[in-house]
Amino acid sequence: MTTFSVKFLGCKVSHTDAQAIRERLLADGHVEADDGDIAIVNTCCVTHEAVRKSRHASSRAARTPPRVYVTRCGANLAGNAFAALPANVKVIARRSEETADAIAGDAGATSCVNAESRLDRVRAFVKIQDGCSFSCNFCVVPLVRGASRSRRAADVVREIERRVAQGHREVVLTGINLGCYRDREAGFRLHDLIAAAARVDGLARLRLSSIEVNHVTDALVETLRATPVVSRHLHVPLQSGDDGVLRAMARRYTAASYLKRVGPLRDDFNLTTDVIVGFPTEDDRAFGNTLSVLREAGITGVHVFPYSPRPGTVTADADAVPPSVKKERSAILRAVSRDASMERWRRKVGSEDVVLVDRRGRGYDDDYSPGLVDAPAGEPGKVRARDVSEEGILAA
Numbered sequence: 001m002t003t004f005s006v007k008f009l010g011c012k013v014s015h016t017d018a019q020a021i022r023e024r025l026l027a028d029g030h031v032e033a034d035d036g037d038i039a040i041v042n043t044c045c046v047t048h049e050a051v052r053k054s055r056h057a058s059s060r061a062a063r064t065p066p067r068v069y070v071t072r073c074g075a076n077l078a079g080n081a082f083a084a085l086p087a088n089v090k091v092i093a094r095r096s097e098e099t100a101d102a103i104a105g106d107a108g109a110t111s112c113v114n115a116e117s118r119l120d121r122v123r124a125f126v127k128i129q130d131g132c133s134f135s136c137n138f139c140v141v142p143l144v145r146g147a148s149r150s151r152r153a154a155d156v157v158r159e160i161e162r163r164v165a166q167g168h169r170e171v172v173l174t175g176i177n178l179g180c181y182r183d184r185e186a187g188f189r190l191h192d193l194i195a196a197a198a199r200v201d202g203l204a205r206l207r208l209s210s211i212e213v214n215h216v217t218d219a220l221v222e223t224l225r226a227t228p229v230v231s232r233h234l235h236v237p238l239q240s241g242d243d244g245v246l247r248a249m250a251r252r253y254t255a256a257s258y259l260k261r262v263g264p265l266r267d268d269f270n271l272t273t274d275v276i277v278g279f280p281t282e283d284d285r286a287f288g289n290t291l292s293v294l295r296e297a298g299i300t301g302v303h304v305f306p307y308s309p310r311p312g313t314v315t316a317d318a319d320a321v322p323p324s325v326k327k328e329r330s331a332i333l334r335a336v337s338r339d340a341s342m343e344r345w346r347r348k349v350g351s352e353d354v355v356l357v358d359r360r361g362r363g364y365d366d367d368y369s370p371g372l373v374d375a376p377a378g379e380p381g382k383v384r385a386r387d388v389s390e391e392g393i394l395a396a
């Protein structure tokens, strides 16, 4: 028997990859422990800062356990960002589908097999798709995760059934570019999968991790609106609200087409987004255009990513905007985001909603607004919003 720990950095897809490794080692009879024989660090490389943090986490992990596996996006990055780590660190540069097997093969199986693992949260992330075939000029993800590919719909539904049986009440369908989801054999696109997933007994809420604006189709919106278990939250990356910057990024839409697809959803969906600040061609006017689109689209939450050039991408050698300007624009966006989310929360005061409590005292309501409630984790509860604070909606 080997003891192990798994840590991940980065996005929800990295979380599902870490989960797959963890479950595979548990199924092979190994035991999870903080200071185990093996440490696995699932790394991220989406920005320079993410690589720095991944390298730091890997070198910290290498202090005690005899074996450390450094895996996923950072490990697949051109230039071998983890080359200088101690000799007990092994870099596993494999596709996500192969990583758990590679580590499990190295660790070996025991005769004592744990059939199931109970995850510790009310929310489970279920990967339905990996990779991306879009090639945005700044993005390293297609280089480290490969082209888009999808899981079979039947396998996804089976995993959701298993998560619900484990006690999870909410499932987040997760992928790098969810709208590319296809199960050609079953004839399923994303909206078909959502409809099938929503029929799983005992599932209280179903959410999409994020969706590119080109994939916010009429068929998708119709399915989301017609399916009660689907959360009224959509995360639709904008990256910039300026057409010149969007062109330089090789994004596949304009500010106007983003607004055309997303604008009509602002009343019944809570809309959040990603924005890159300080892209090489972003001047003050372009940044102003981003602020206008955010306002017009009714976006209530912005994940801000200060631009950093990534190796192997089209813009790898370009970084014209000074760090101080990136910092200033980031602060402006974060303030806009905070004000917009509090404004949405205020509009809910007096109304009732179902909050799924994630950990004692805190959960999320139907549109993914945070609710502060006096209840233990696990059960959904109907609550009335009585006030707001900087952390969320205070519920009675």
Ligand code: SF4
Residues within 6 Å of the ligand: 132, 133, 134, 135, 136, 139, 140, 141, 142, 176, 177, 212
């Ligand atoms: S859509 Fe663009 S930004 Fe998103 S993962 Fe694909 S290449 Fe990267």
